[in-house]
Amino acid sequence: MNPFTYKRASDPQTALTLGVQPGAKYLGGGTNLVDLMRETIEHPIVLVDVTRLSCAIDETAEGNLRIGAGVKNTAAAADRRVRERYPMLSEAILAGASAQIRNMATVGGNLLQRTRCGYFYDDAAHCNKRVPGAGCDAVDGFNRMHAILGASPACVATHPSDMAVALAALDAVVTVEGRNGKREIPLIDFHVLPGETPHIETVLEAGELITAVTLPPAMTGRSIYRKVRDRASYAFALISVAVVLQVQDSVVKDVRIALGGVAHKPWRASAAEAAVKGGPATEAAFHAAVQTELASARGLRDNAFKIELAQRVIVDTLVRLTALQETH
Template identity: 80%
Template sequence: MNPFTYERASDPQAALMLGAQANAKYLGGGTNLVDLMRETIEHPSVLVDVTGLSCAIEDSDDGGLRIGAGVRNTAAAADRRVRERYPVLSEAILAGASAQIRNMATMGGNLMQRTRCGYFYDDAAHCNKRSPGTGCDALEGFNRMHAILGASDACVATYPSDMAVALAALDAVVTLTGRNGARDVPLVDFHVLPGQTPQIETVLEQGELITAVTLPPGVRGRSSYRKVRDRASYAFALISVAAILEVQDGVVANVRIALGGVAHKPWRANAAEAALKGAPATEEAFRVAAQAELAPARGLRDNAFKIELARRVIIDTLVKLSALKENR
C-alpha cells in the first residue's frame, strides 16, 4: 500500500476542497476502496473521509424519499419508509454482502464499488480497466461471471452492486455535488458501458461527490428482487432481477425491470418493458418480453448459460408477481 494522507471533512464544502487535490479519493465505509488499496489497484495520495456527511433519510416535497450518500446500507434497508414504499430496495440491499459489511457500507460508496473480475485484481493479468491498452484476459480466460449484455472487446466485466439494480428499476436519481454546484443524474445514466475506455466507469467529474439518492413518489405495483448465485450468502449475482409489476384487469398497467450480473452497469430492461406495457399479464407475454430483452445478449465460453438463466429468472419473477392478490 502506498503512503497517503488522511483528512476528515467537516462539511460538504470542506470535502470538495480536499477532494480537489491531485489523486484524492473520497472514503465512505471503505469496504471496497481499502481492498483495492491493499491490492495496489488504487493509489490515492489523499483519503477524504466523508462518513459524517449526508447521513439523513428525508421525505422529499413531492412525496418521494431522499437518502443521503452517507447513510449506511443497513440503515437504509431497515428504514420503515424504504420497507413500506420501496421494498424492492430493502430486499436488494439485504441480498448483498454480509451483515458486517452492510453495517459499514454507505449508499454512495455502494454505487462507487468496482468490478470483482478476477483479472482486474490480478496484476499479472492483462486488464484494460486496471491498465488501459493492455488487453482483456477475461475474453479467452475463465469468464463464467462475466457480461452478456453491453460488453466490448476491451472489457467484459460486470458491475457487482445489488442495491443499484433496485435503484435502476425505481428510476432513482443520484445527486452529485462539485465546486460548481449540484447536478442530478438518473441512476441508469450514472454508470457507463465499457466501450474502448473501461477504466471510465461513471459520469463523475474530478472532485465531484455523491451527496444523495432520491427515489420518486408513487411507485405502484408489487415488487421483488431475485438473486441467483452460487451459494446462499456473501456471493455476487450470476443473474439478478429487480421487478415492479402493476396488473389491472389482467393487463400490465406498469412494469419496471432491471438486471444485475449481466453488464458493466445496472441494466434497465427497456425492451422487455416496452413489450409488456398494455400486454396481457401471462407467462407467454413474459416469455416474449424476456426474449426481446435478451436478443442482443452474447455469451462467452463459460457464461453462455447466463442467457437462458436470465430468461428463466425474468419470467419466473414476473409470473409470481402477477399471481399475487391485490396487485395494485
C-alpha cells in the same frame, strides 16, 4: 500500500475543496476502496473522509424519499419508509453482503464499488480497467461470472452492486456536487458501458461527490428482488432481477425491470418493459418480451448459460408477481 494523507471533511464544501486535489479519493465505509488500496489497484495520495456527511433519510415536499450518500446500508434497509414503500430495495441490500459489511458500507460507496472480476484483481493479468490499453484476459479466460449485455472487446466485467439494480428499477436519481455546482443524474445514466474506455465507470467529473440518492413516490403494484448465485451466503450474482409490476384486469398497466450480473452497469430492461406494458399479463407474453430484451445478449465460452438463465428468472418473476396481484 502506498503512503497517503488522511483528512476528515467537516462539511460538504470542505470535502469538495479537498476532493479536487490531485490523487484525492473520497472515503466512505471503505469496504471496497481499502481492499483496492491493499491490492495496489487504487493509489490515492489523499483520502478525504466523508463518513460524517449526508447521513440522513428525509421526506421531500414532492413526496420523494431522499437517502443521504453517507447512510449506512444497514440503516437504509431497516428504515421503515424504505421497507414499506420500496421493499425491493431492502431485499437487494440484505442480499448483497454480510451484516458486518452492511454496517460499514455507505449508499454512495455502494454505487462506486468496482468490479469483482478476478483479472482486475490479479496484477499478473492483462486488464484494461486496471491499466488502460493492457488488454482483457477475461475475454478468452475463465469468464463464467462475466457480462452478456453491453460488453466490448476491451472489457466483459460486470458491476457487482445489488442495491444499484433495485435503484435502477425504482427510477432513482443520484445527486452529486462539484466545482460546477449540483447535478441530478438518473441512476440508469450514472454508470457507463465499457466501450474502449472501461476504466471510466461513471459520469462523475473530477472531484464530484455523491451527496444523495432520491426515490420518487413508489409505483402502485408488487415488487421483488431476486438473486441467483452459486451459494446462498453472500456470493455475487450470476443473475439478479428487480421488478415492479402493476396488473389490472389481467393487463400490465406498468412495469419496471432491471438486471444485475449481466453487464458493466445495472441494466434497465427497457425493451422488455415496452413489449410488456399494455399487453396481457401472461407467461407467453412475458417470454416474448424478454426474448426481445435478450436478442443482443452474447455469451462467452463459460457464461453462455446466463442468457437462458436470465430468460427463465425474469419470466418466472413476472409470473409470480402477476399471481400475487390476481389473488389479492
